[in-house]
Ligand SMILES: Nc1ncnc2c1ncn2[C@@H]1O[C@H](COP(=O)(O)OP(=O)(O)O)[C@@H](O)[C@H]1O
């Protein structure tokens with residue numbers, strides 16, 4: 020009897036090891052722990068490491084990779100009057116765009132979700148389209164449209180009214196805010212429209228039964244119920260505004276209006292000797308500010324999120340507008356025309372005339388198309404962007420799927436840490452992350468030659484994209500019942516098999532939608548790319564900026580149109596997928 | 605004066621009629637229930653009374669005053685109809701306390717702070733929620749939210765109270781209790797109530813009159829006993845439980861007192877049976893007998909009372925705790941009967957089954 024047991028034990032334990040030690044080893048090297056530890060390591064490298072290097076660099080007297088000493092000169096140099104002005108500018112511009120964008124977004128969301136405006140579903144697609152266009156394209160287009168000397172809008176105005184003074188100058192505070200609004204309005208709209216839609220109609224109807232008119236109900240019930248979500252959107256949009264780079268770069272810098280991101284950029288790119296310590300200290304300071312904003316947001320929302328969502332698939336209250344529905348319809352169309360048709364039309368016109376601003380019949384040409392197609396640098400940038408987009412989006416989505424799975428579908432220890440780490444880049448401006456990575460690559464032990472290759476860009480894109488991919492996959496998993504998964508495991512599939520078979524198979528539409536989002540994100544990224552690229556690893560946005568700086572607005576238009584085609588194609592695919600199964604973004 | 609009058613009310617969603625030519629009068633102080641399967645148009649009817657939907661045809665009057673007349677294009681919006689309403693999801697506003705929720709209708713009407721305080725306190729006392737006045741609304745259970753919803757609907761002394769399946773989100777035990785309490789409250793206040801439910805038991809227990817609806821139409825209106833025991837059609841009969849229908853041929857038909865008719869029937873047995881319809885001799889009729897109104901009589905002993913009797917074989921016997929369901933094979937077809945839980949005829953046994961004359965009711969086939 021004893022012999023038998025001993026024999027069985029030896030068979031189970033080929034390596035003679037005391038039982039407690041063995042179970043410890045088993046626990047340490049189990050697949051689960053290996054997965055958790057690698058996730059923590061990867062995410063830390065992508066977010067914590069550059070952040071730490073930011074702090075290190077801000078205290079270090081020389082550029083990345085050079086011997087130097089530690090001092091507080093960086094922080095001393097950022098504390099001056101002109102930076103206070105820059106900070107005030109940044110916050111004021113961001114507030115200045117957030118408030119009208121939010122108002123506009125609520126109005127548009129209400130029109131789409133709560134009125135009988137004709138073709139609402141199609142209008143929704145049109146209204147959200149500007150969000151997917153790379154900001155650098157519209158910035159350039161608006162630079163041409165609203166140029167105080169030769170801008171198309173000014174020319175048309177002067178021709179129509181006989182005036183001699185240009186009414187529009189995009190190189191101004193107004194221009195920056197105008198351009199930012201074109202992105203934040205559809206972004207906020209996407210958040211708000213679903214809240215309008217999902218709200219239990221009885222919450223409003225009961226107010227009317229209590230004697231409140233439609234308008235009073237809207238103020239006292241609808242808006243108040245949405246207040247937490249609106250606060251959240253407000254702060255999110257404020258953060259986005261502070262991070263924004265393209266708008267102030269294009270419309271602020273020429274008018275000597277600087278914000279934090281352009282100040283960081285200029286201190287590295289537009290000074291005789293790049294001042295890395297200054298830029299890094301400024302970046303770290305902005306991170307602290309973001310952090311405080313996030314804490315403020317968290318404090319405002321504490322315990323104030325209501326569930327107003329109806330369980331039933333009830334249609335929300337639709338208001339019959341009568342003849343007014345054509346007014347709301349025209350309003351949505353007008354928004355689309357201003358944010359999409361005008362800039363894209365400008366690119367189209369610009370690409371066919373010899374010089375932008377001189378629009379006459381004899382100036383028509385296709386030479387810019389020829390020039391672009393013969394430009395090797397452009398082709399290399401397209402290649403790089405495509406490669407980075409395809410690989411980067413795939414990597415971001417795989418990482419996001421695993422992180423989301425671990426944080427919402429398991430009870431593993433460390434899942435909260437993983438979730439938190441993946442969320443961290445959410446509040447890092449691309450510019451700041453770029454600087455962090457500059458230091459991070461330079462400080463890598465031994466000769467790991469990442470800096471100067473496209474892999475440097477790739478890592479930054481993955482870091483920037485992960486928070487969004489995690490969100491998309493979170494909501495995808497939340498819609499899948501646990502039974503499916505447990506059923507598969509009960510029937511003998513291992514963890515990885517389950518994950519692959521069931522979850523990927525069922526969650527793939529979300530995966531694809533997230534993939535397209537990530538691809539868009541990479542294609543439009545400018546602020547980190549501009550810091551991390553080097554000769555040979557340029558991406559499209561960087562090349563566009565360079566062509567623009569050299570005054571080749573016409574070639575920029577050609578490339579811009581090609582990118583627009585890609586945007587429309589991908590957005591179309593994405594909408595097909597969303598229609599067929601899910602409802603995220 | 606009737607509290608609510610619906611005249612030829614219809615509601616079309618696109619081409620489909622959700623409510624089809626409904627006529628109904630609800631008297632002051634009456635408790636009337638709209639009953640029918642899901643999707644039959646009960647909620648739509650209630651919402652048209654509330655003013656949350658506009659009727660496509662017909663006229664609605666409340667308290668003698670026309671509130672909607674489709675032919676005239678006349679429509680008073682819900683906030684000016686002065687009706688209380690309790691929603692299926694309760695619709696308690698989560699950003700307010702219980703007190704604020706109940707005070708809302710009074711604040712809208714610009715009552716003084718003192719009056720608001722007193723009337724909210726009274727309303728909360730009615731539903732025994734006075735202790736919870738300062739609670740934030742999300743911190744309430746389903747049953748408590750339901751009480752707050754009733755308090756909110758009553759606090760401004762509306763002309764009529766409308767309720768859309770107010771109990772359906774509560775668990776079974778709480779449902780009965782809350783229903784009974786609500787009925788007592790309604791009687792005490794004497795408030796006219798129009799109530800929607802798909803639960804027959806609830807409709808029976810609460811209502812003065814029940815309106816049975818199907819596919820947008822009213823099938824029958826009557827007191828719970830009428831609806832249950834004296835249905836006008838097979839559909840109404842079949843809506844409550846699973847009655848037995850026994851086909852028989854009409855041999856004679858004469859009117860009875862109270863607008864009903866007495867039929868002489870032949871369906872393998874012969875006897876009289878009451879019906880709400882005049883069915884000409886030679887036609888078929890279906891005799892409805894509810895399972896709980898049939899009983900077994902021990903071997904050979906003929907029953908003393910008049911009624912119907914069959915011989916049968918026990919095919920199935922299911923113990924249900926409160927009673928026993930037995931299925932018999934008889935010359936009149938399969939019959940379901942409910943016995944007391946203590947009776948236990950063996951499967952395969954020959955039995956005699958008997959139904960008293962007053963438990964049978966004939967409907968047209
Ligand atoms: N807003 C609406 N749009 C289109 N059809 C509706 C709408 N509301 C209800 N219906 C339809 O009208 C019919 C009756 O619905 P309802 O009154 O809610 O039924 P009940 O409350 O009896 O379950 C159903 O077929 C439903 O699908």
Ligand SMILES: [Mg+2]
Pocket residue numbers: 643646647648
């Ligand atoms: Mg209903």
